[in-house]
Each structure stands twice: as C-alpha cells, then as structure tokens.
Amino acid sequence: MRRIPALIPASCAVLALALALAVSAQPAQNPQNEELWIAINKPAARKLAVAVPELATPGTAALKATVTDPFTATLRSDLEYSGAFAVSDPAHYPPGQREPTTPEIADRWRGGGSEYLVDTRATVTGDRVSVEARVWDLKSQKMMLGKRYSGAVSYVERIAHTVANDIVKHFTGKEGLFLSKIVFVSDRDGSKDIYAMDFDGRSVRRLTSVRSLALSPSGSRSGKVAYTSYGKLFPQIWLMNADGQDKREVPTGIGLNASPSLSPDATQIAFAGSVKGTTDIYVVSAGGGGVRRLTTTRAIEASPAWSPTGRQILYTSDQSGNPQIHTVDPEGSGARRVTFAGNWNDEASWSPDGARLAFACRNEGDFNICLMDFATGQTVQLTAEGSNGHPNWSPDGEKIVYSSRRGGRTHVYTMDLNGQNKRQLTESGNNLQPTWLP
Amino acid sequence: MKRHLTPLAVLAFLAVAVLPLTEGCKKKPPTTTEEARPPVEAPVTPETAVPPPPGRPDSDAAPDVMTEEIAEMNRKGYLQDAYFDYDAADLRDDARTALSGNAEWLKRYPSIQVLISGHCDERGTSAYNLALGDSRANAARAYLESLGVSGGRLRTVSYGKERPFCGESSEDCWQQNRRAHFVITSK
Numbered sequence: 114m115r116r117i118p119a120l121i122p123a124s125c126a127v128l129a130l131a132l133a134l135a136v137s138a139q140p141a142q143n144p145q146n147e148e149l150w151i152a153i154n155k156p157a158a159r160k161l162a163v164a165v166p167e168l169a170t171p172g173t174a175a176l177k178a179t180v181t182d183p184f185t186a187t188l189r190s191d192l193e194y195s196g197a198f199a200v201s202d203p204a205h206y207p208p209g210q211r212e213p214t215t216p217e218i219a220d221r222w223r224g225g226g227s228e229y230l231v232d233t234r235a236t237v238t239g240d241r242v243s244v245e246a247r248v249w250d251l252k253s254q255k256m257m258l259g260k261r262y263s264g265a266v267s268y269v270e271r272i273a274h275t276v277a278n279d280i281v282k283h284f285t286g287k288e289g290l291f292l293s294k295i296v297f298v299s300d301r302d303g304s305k306d307i308y309a310m311d312f313d314g315r316s317v318r319r320l321t322s323v324r325s326l327a328l329s330p331s332g333s334r335s336g337k338v339a340y341t342s343y344g345k346l347f348p349q350i351w352l353m354n355a356d357g358q359d360k361r362e363v364p365t366g367i368g369l370n371a372s373p374s375l376s377p378d379a380t381q382i383a384f385a386g387s388v389k390g391t392t393d394i395y396v397v398s399a400g401g402g403g404v405r406r407l408t409t410t411r412a413i414e415a416s417p418a419w420s421p422t423g424r425q426i427l428y429t430s431d432q433s434g435n436p437q438i439h440t441v442d443p444e445g446s447g448a449r450r451v452t453f454a455g456n457w458n459d460e461a462s463w464s465p466d467g468a469r470l471a472f473a474c475r476n477e478g479d480f481n482i483c484l485m486d487f488a489t490g491q492t493v494q495l496t497a498e499g500s501n502g503h504p505n506w507s508p509d510g511e512k513i514v515y516s517s518r519r520g521g522r523t524h525v526y527t528m529d530l531n532g533q534n535k536r537q538l539t540e541s542g543n544n545l546q547p548t549w550l551p
Numbered sequence: 552m553k554r555h556l557t558p559l560a561v562l563a564f565l566a567v568a569v570l571p572l573t574e575g576c577k578k579k580p581p582t583t584t585e586e587a588r589p590p591v592e593a594p595v596t597p598e599t600a601v602p603p604p605p606g607r608p609d610s611d612a613a614p615d616v617m618t619e620e621i622a623e624m625n626r627k628g629y630l631q632d633a634y635f636d637y638d639a640a641d642l643r644d645d646a647r648t649a650l651s652g653n654a655e656w657l658k659r660y661p662s663i664q665v666l667i668s669g670h671c672d673e674r675g676t677s678a679y680n681l682a683l684g685d686s687r688a689n690a691a692r693a694y695l696e697s698l699g700v701s702g703g704r705l706r707t708v709s710y711g712k713e714r715p716f717c718g719e720s721s722e723d724c725w726q727q728n729r730r731a732h733f734v735i736t737s738k
Contacts, residue, residue, distance in 0.1 A: 305713070326713055329678060347708055348681075369685045369709060372678035385682050390689025390707075392682040413640075415682040429679060431638075436679055459676045473676060480676075502676055546677065 160199040161284065164227035165189050166206050168244070169234040176237055180269050184244070187270045188231070191277035191291045194313070196511065196529060197284055201227040212249070219251045227251060231280065242266045246276045248283070258283050287509045294550050295514055296320065296330045296338055296355065297525050301542030307340055309355065312507075312549075314525075314538030320357030329372045332550040334508070335379035337399075339363070341371055350384055352399060355550055364401045374417045374426070375399070381443070383407070383417035383426050394428045396443060407445040420463045427451065427461040427470060438472055452485065454492065462505045471504035471513050482515050484530065495532035508551040514538075516545040617660060621735050629656055630665065630733035633691050634726060637672070640686035642694055646731075650691055653733065654698035661704075664737035667691050669709040670716065672725035677711060684709035691731035706736070 168184045170176045192198040205225030211232045213219035222230055230249040235242050241263060248258040260279060262272045271292070278289030293312045298305050307321040307330050321327045326343035332355060342351045348370045353360040369387035376382070379399060386395035386404075393408040394417050408414050412432035419426055423443065430439050433450065438461045441448040452458040457475040464470065467487070474483035474492075479500040485492045499519035506513060507527075514527045523543040528535045538544075616624065630653045633646035642650070657663055669684030669691075688707035696702045716732075717724035 326710075328681075328713070347706075368707070369682065371681040371685075371709075371711075385678065387682070387685045387689070387709075390686055390693060392685055413679065413682045413686060415678040416676065429676075431679075435638075436675070457675065459679055 158196075161197060161229060162201050162227050163192060163198045163229040163231060164201050164203075164206055164222055164225065165192065165231045166203065166211060166233075169211075169232075170237065171234070172237065176235075180235060180237060180242055180266060184233070184235070184269045184273045187273035188233070188277055190313070191274060191289070192231075192280065194291075194534075195277070195281045195285075195289065196534070197281060201225055212247075213251050213254045216254065219249075219254045222251050229257075231276075233276065237266065240266050242269055242272070244269075244272050244276065246279075248280060287511070288551070290507055290509055290512070293508055294355065295525065295538070295547050296332055296550060297516075297539075297544055297547040298328055298330065299539070299542050299544045301544070307338075307357075308544075309357070310538065312527075314536075317539075318357070320353065320355075321360075329546055330548050331372075331374045331382075332548045333375045333377050333379045334551050335375075336550070337375060337379045338548075338550070339373040339375040339382050339399075341373060341384075350382060350397065352382075362401075363397060363399060365395065365397045365404050367395065367404065372416045374419055376419050376443075377421055377423045381423075383419060383428075383443075385415040385417070385428075394426065394441065396426075405445065407441050407443070408448060409445075416460050418461050418463055421465050421467050425463075427463060429459045429461070438470070451487075452492075453490075458483070460503050464506050465508065465510040471506065471515075473502040473504065482513065482528075484513075493532075495528060495530075496535075503546045505548045507549050512549075514547040514549050516547060617662075617738060621738055624735045624738070630735065632733060633687075633731045635687055635729040635731075637725070637729065638675070638683065640683060640690045642690055646691070647694065650694045651698060654695050654700050657695065657700045657704065660738070661701075662738055663735055664704050665706070666734045666736045667705060667707045668714075668732045668734065669707065669711075670714065670728050670730050670732060671712045672728045673712050673715065673720065674725070675712070677713065680711035681709050681713075682711075684711045687729075687731045691733075 165188055168181045170181045189200045193200055207221035210218055213222055213230060228251055230251055232247045232249065233244055235244045243261060243263040245261050247256050250257050258280065262275055264272050274291035277291045281289035290312045294309050295312060296307060296309045299308045304324050305326050305328060306319060306323055307327045308317055308319050310317040323342050323344040328341045330338050330340040332338045336355045337352055338355050339350060339352050341348050350363040350365060350370045350373045351360055352363050363382060365386060367386045367388050369385055369392060371385040373382045373384040381396050382399055383394060383396050385392055391411060392413050393406050394414045395404055395406050397404045410430060410432045412430050414428055414430045417426050417428040425440050425442055427438055427440050429436050435456045436459050437450055438452040438458045439448055439450050455474050455476040459473045461470050461472040469487055470485050472483055473480045474494065480502050481494050481496045482501045482504045483492050483494050499517040501515055501517045504513045504515040512527050512529055514525060516523050517526050523545050524537050524539045525544045525547045526535055526537050631649035633642065633649050636643065667688045669688030671680040671684050688709055692702065692705045692707055695705060715728045717727040
C-alpha cells in the first residue's frame with residue numbers, strides 16, 4: 114500500500130514510510146517504534162508549563178470530596194488533554210500567597226518549572242458554588258485572564274470544563290472540547306441503540322430505545338443528529354436533537370436508508386438508498402421529500418460525508434472493483450475517485466478546515482485509520498493495533514474519535530492527529546460509529 | 552404494491568428475524584425454533600450445491616400447507632436461502648437452484664408473501680455491508696420475478712452484518728452469513 118506521509122518534509126518521507134511499515138508489521142507493543150514514527154510524523158509543539166494548584170475552598174474540609182478534588186482533577190486533566198499545556202508537578206508548588214504580585218513570588222513559581230499559573234478559588238453557599246479563575250503570566254507577573262463562574266455544586270466538573278475551555282481559547286484561539294460530546298452506537302443494553310457521552314467518556318446516556326437496530330448517528334453543529342432506525346422493521350432515517358429529544362422520521366420513499374450524513378447547515382441528509390436493488394448515494398431534505406440521486410452506477414455506494422462547506426460529499430463506491438472513496442457535489446455532478454491505495458478505503462470524514470480526510474483504510478489484514486491531505490493525496494496511517502473504523506473529527510479539528518476492535522470487543526477511542534495520545538473512552542458492551550458534536 | 556404486514560405476520564417475522572441475534576453457531580438441543588434455521592451444510596465454494604432441506608414437501612404430499620400457521624411454515628423451511636461469495640451479490644449456481652425451487656413453491660401458493668433479508672459476513676464496514684446485503688436480497692427477488700413470481704409478494708430488507716447467523720470468525724461461519732434469507736410473512 115502506498116503510504117506517503119503528509120505534514121512532513123519530503124526528505125523524511127522514506128524514513129517515515131519505513132517506520133510506518135515497521136509499526137504495521139509489529140502491531141504488538143513496540144512503543145519505541147511508535148514513538149519514533151510519531152516524532153518524525155509531527156514534531157510535538159512545545160507545551161506551555163502551567164501550574165494548577167488545588168481549588169482554594171475556604172471554610173470547610175468537607176467540600177474536598179465534592180468540590181475541591183473533582184474541580185481540580187477535571188481542570189488539570191482537561192488542560193493536559195488539550196495538548197497545549199503540561200501541568201507542572203504540584204509537589205513543587207510554593208506554599209503561601211499564590212498571586213505573583215511580586216517578583217519573589219513569581220520566581221518561586223517559576224522555580225518549580227512553571228511559566229503560567231491558573232489560580233482558582235471557590236465560595237460555596239448552600240448548593241451553589243462560585244469559582245473565580247485567574248491566569249497569570251509568571252514572567253511578566255500580569256494577569257492574562259480573570260473570570261467568575263457559578264452554578265450548582267453538582268455541576269462543579271462542568272464549571273471546571275468551562276474554565277478549561279476559556280483558557281484553551283485564550284491561548285490557542287480555538288474552541289475547547291471540554292463541553293463537547295460524542296454520540297455513538299452501543300449494544301451495552303442488548304440490541305444496538307444510540308448513546309451519547311462527554312468528550313472524555315463520562316456521563317453516558319441513552320438517546321434511543323429502538324430495541325431492534327439503530328445505526329450510524331451523524332451530527333452537525335446545529336445540534337441535530339440523523340440516524341437509521343429499524344424500529345418499524347424496515348430501515349428509515351430519523352432526526353433528533355443531540356439530547357435524544359424531538360425524534361421524527363425523515364421519509365425518503367426508497368429503501369435501505371443507511372449511513373445518513375447531516376449537511377453542515379442541517380437542512381439536508383445524504384444517505385445510501387436503494388431502488389430496485391441498485392444502491393446509490395441520495396440526498397433528502399431534512400424535513401422529508403425532495404429526494405435526489407447523486408450517483409448512477411450499478412456498483413455499491415455507501416457512507417456519504419459532507420464537506421464542511423457543504424459543497425462536496427465524500428462516499429464509498431466499489432465501482433473500480435473494490436471499495437474506494439470518491440467525491441461528488443450535492444447536485445450529483447463532478448464525481449471523481451479520491452483514494453487509490455489499498456484494497457478497501459471506506460467511512461471517510463472531512464476535517465473541519467476542509468484540508469484533510471480521515472478514513473478506514475485496509476490493504477491486507479485489519480482496517481486502520483488513515484489521514485489524507487486532500488490537495489496532495491499524501492496519506493499517513495495512524496493506527497497499528499486492532500481493527501479500526503469510522504473516524505470522525507473533533508469540532509476543533511485537533512483530534513479523531515474512532516472505533517477499534519481488539520480481543521473480540523469494539524470500543525470508542527480518541528487520538529491526536531499524529532496517532533499519539535490514544536484513549537479508550539468506553540468500557541461496557543460493543544461501542545462503534547462515533548460522531549463528535551460541539 | 553405497498554402492503555401492510557398483519558400483526559401475525561409481524562410476529563412471525565420477529566420470531567425468525569430476531570433468532571440469529573441470540574443463537575450464534577452453537578449447537579443447541581433441538582427446539583421448535585431451531586428447525587427454522589437454514590441447512591447447516593452450507594456450500595463453501597460455488598461448485599457445491601446446497602442440499603435440499605429434509606422437510607421439503609413434494610407437490611403431491613403438501614395439499615394442506617395452507618392450513619399451517621405461518622410460524623410453522625417457516626419452521627418447516629419450505630423456502631431455501633440463497634448463498635453468496637465474498638463481497639458479491641451475483642447469484643451462484645447453487646443460489647439459482649435454491650431460488651428456482653422457491654419460485655415453484657411460491658407459484659403453487661400464490662397468496663404467500665415473503666420477506667427476503669440480505670446478510671453479510673463480518674468483514675468490512677457496517678455501512679458498506681448494509682448496501683451489499685440490500686443488493687443480495689434484491690438479486691434474489693429479481694431472480695424470483697424473472698421466474699414468474701410477482702414482485703409485489705416479495706419485500707426486501709438488509710441487515711448487513713448486523714444479524715449474523717453464526718458468530719465465529721471462520722470461513723464456514725462467514726459463508727453461513729452471506730445469504731438472502733427467506734421468511735414467510737403472510738399467507
């Protein structure tokens with residue numbers, strides 16, 4: 114399989130290729146190879162060293178378990194997860210006054226290796242908590258960010274996520290992911306239904322109770338989710354809010370109704386439809402009706418995915434003899450093939466900035482997750498363990514959520530775009546077809 | 552051409568369609584539902600014909616088929632499933648043989664309505680296999696129509712790789728799962 118690494122100087126390509134192959138050939142733990150490959154693939158940006166002392170909660174120690182610890186742990190974990198920060202070791206935080214209002218205090222923080230300080234304090238009144246967060250530049254001793262947040266004590270982690278989002282936005286200019294959610298399919302309660310969880314796998318909630326088959330959730334920034342339900346015996350496309358409310362059927366008048374993809378503005382749904390046994394890519398208005406056919410081959414077509422502008426639709430077709438990714442515009446013209454390597458490329462997802470696509474790729478053996486630069490066709494493989502599929506981009510375009518089948522179980526994982534930082538988010542049942550919503 | 556399923560038909564369909572989810576390949580003590588399952592000796596290669604199910608009645612011996620309950624008809628396996636090659640929806644010779652038998656039987660009992668479900672093995676993605684299963688079910692339907700069975704009696708649905716008959720990762724099992732499965736829904 115041709116694997117030309119993207120995002121790297123051409124001179125590194127040969128070495129990266131060799132290392133990528135080495136990783137592929139040895140899917141068993143070989144961290145040394147993987148680290149090498151990743152280091153070459155994308156030199157890690159320098160992380161900002163940030164001190165995050167415990168939330169100051171004046172008053173009683175009784176708040177430690179319910180307020181202080183969950184808040185502090187969540188804030189530290191979020192900042193690390195962003196990839197922009199390294200939380201410095203709390204063992205080296207100086208005692209006494211926190212605010213670096215004098216050079217002496219700032220130097221004590223910097224002596225522990227920190228460049229920035231996130232100082233947070235809480236006031237608890239009844240079941241309400243109010244948190245003040247200040248971010249200090251220890252070098253200039255200037256406060257960069259200061260905000261007050263408040264809410265129910267039971268939402269203290271949500272407050273921490275909001276603080277982390279604001280800090281990430283301040284430093285990187287991008288929206289943080291810490292209040293985003295991942296919608297996915299799970300058989301944890303028996304038959305396949307659709308569930309949602311926080312970006313880190315917490316707070317799993319069930320969105321559908323079809324109890325037959327519910328598949329392929331697809332979201333957009335609108336907060337709507339399209340999916341396929343077998344609840345009425347024959348598969349139909351349905352639309353619901355991301356919290357599972359306001360479910361309604363989207364009639365298409367044709368068969369199959371598989372792998373729906375909601376357009377960025379949530380007005381249209383692309384899907385795999387069937388008429389007289391010929392599967393093609395179709396588009397239906399989100400309100401139902403207005404069905405139009407985009408492809409006209411005798412081959413099998415499935416898995417459409419809109420571009421962020423809504424001007425192109427990626428899809429899988431086996432018209433060349435094996436499944437490969439193609440693209441077509443929403444009027445059904447300009448169809449062309451996009452992937453050429455390997456013998457099965459499928460389940461494409463377009464990056465939020467429009468520059469790349471992630472997809473399930475296979476040459477021999479198991480499926481992996483590949484990343485392709487749309488303009489150059491250059492491709493990197495990001496996984497080397499298990500059978501991987503259904504990649505989907507985080508709203509900020511910095512991470513990919515996907516499913517991986519290992520040891521007979523399929524779970525949802527996230528990773529960075531260089532294949533680093535892989536995290537398993539689910540534990541129970543089989544979990545697949547994730548889609549990441551803002 | 553669009554028909555509504557009767558409640559009885561829905562029950563019969565559910566009884567058979569839900570089975571593969573729970574059964575897997577395991578050998579189980581014979582039960583009444585077990586007999587509705589397809590022939591165990593499915594062909595592995597296109598050259599091997601599917602053996603006819605033991606319970607298939609000849610034309611003279613089945614004057615009272617229509618007195619049977621739908622669930623019983625499905626248990627007895629009057630209609631054979633058609634099997635397919637990997638990543639293909641073309642009808643093999645053994646599939647044509649099975650479908651020809653089905654066509655004769657359906658023409659003998661013209662009020663019978665059938666659901667044909669397309670199934671796939673576990674290899675490949677869920678969405679692609681749903682499309683492939685749809686092609687398989689429709690290939691079976693088209694062949695029956697070409698043999699004179701009214702298309703209005705035949706509905707299709709694809710379960711892709713979502714409802715396998717057999718849960719192991721072996722070629723035998725995969726072949727079991729690549730099929731167009733017949734269920735009588737109304738008589």
